[in-house]
Amino acid sequence: xxxxxxxxxxxILQEGANSTLRCNFSDSVNNLQWFHQNPWxxxxxxxxxxxxxxxxxxxxxxxxxxxxxxxxxxxxxxxxDSGVYFCAVEPQEDGGTSYGKLTFGQGTILTxxx
Amino acid sequence: ETGVTQSPTHLIKTRGQQVTLRCxxxxxxxxxxxxxQALGQGPQFIFQYYREEENGRGNFPPRFSGLQFPNYSSELxxxxxxxxxxxxxxCASSLVRGNTEAFFGQGTRLTVV
Numbered sequence: 001x002x003x004x005x006x007x008x009x010x011x012i013l014q015e016g017a018n019s020t021l022r023c024n025f026s027d028s029v030n031n032l033q034w035f036h037q038n039p040w041x042x043x044x045x046x047x048x049x050x051x052x053x054x055x056x057x058x059x060x061x062x063x064x065x066x067x068x069x070x071x072x073x074x075x076x077x078x079x080x081d082s083g084v085y086f087c088a089v090e091p092q093e094d095g096g097t098s099y100g101k102l103t104f105g106q107g108t109i110l111t112x113x114x
Numbered sequence: 115e116t117g118v119t120q121s122p123t124h125l126i127k128t129r130g131q132q133v134t135l136r137c138x139x140x141x142x143x144x145x146x147x148x149x150x151q152a153l154g155q156g157p158q159f160i161f162q163y164y165r166e167e168e169n170g171r172g173n174f175p176p177r178f179s180g181l182q183f184p185n186y187s188s189e190l191x192x193x194x195x196x197x198x199x200x201x202x203x204x205c206a207s208s209l210v211r212g213n214t215e216a217f218f219g220q221g222t223r224l225t226v227v
Binding site: 033035042043099101104105107 | 145149151155156157158159162169170172204208210211213214215217218219220221223
């Protein structure tokens with residue numbers, strides 16, 4: 001099956017710093033999502049980004065599907081950005097269809113200190 | 115419009131028992147998927163239900179089973195609980211089966227003792 005690798009596994013920042021999280025995947029995908037998991041376990045949707053670039057406030061994401069990677073940028077980080085960030089992909093099945101099964105990476109644990 | 119809701123939020127069961135977890139999908143969504151997240155890991159796909167039928171299954175044994183109801187809500191049943199079944203169980207709903215954004219509930223944290 002498809003492999004999803006996230007880097008770095010851990011990231012420690014001072015408040016106000018910028019960071020880039022990376023997600024590499026091993027095969028063609030029809031869907032890619034970035035999530036932030038809060039301390040209570042809920043996955044918060046950040047971006048639905050199978051290709052291209054999107055921005056939402058201090059966060060932005062870029063997916064280059066042909067090169068099989070995605071980047072999540074966090075600017076001017078705040079302590080509330082702390083948590084685990086997951087990349088999840090929906091593999092493209094034979095014939096180009098897909099069925100909504102998401103494969104997750106292992107996550108990046110972000111800690112932002114005041 | 116309500117989001118994805120799961121119940122209960124926490125549960126403690128004894129090894130060998132059976133458990134049922136519930137999920138209400140987001141309004142208008144006809145597809146529900148279940149995931150298991152062990153401590154320190156990313157979520158793992160268990161199975162998906164589309165229009166009341168199982169529509170794909172991950173690498174989980176048959177004692178993990180499910181149902182989807184006409185209102186698109188869903189249940190996850192686990193029989194003969196094992197200690198390794200202790201995990202956060204997440205439900206996701208989406209508008210259609212694939213090529214669309216998935217939205218997750220807050221999860222049910224199951225502890226098997």
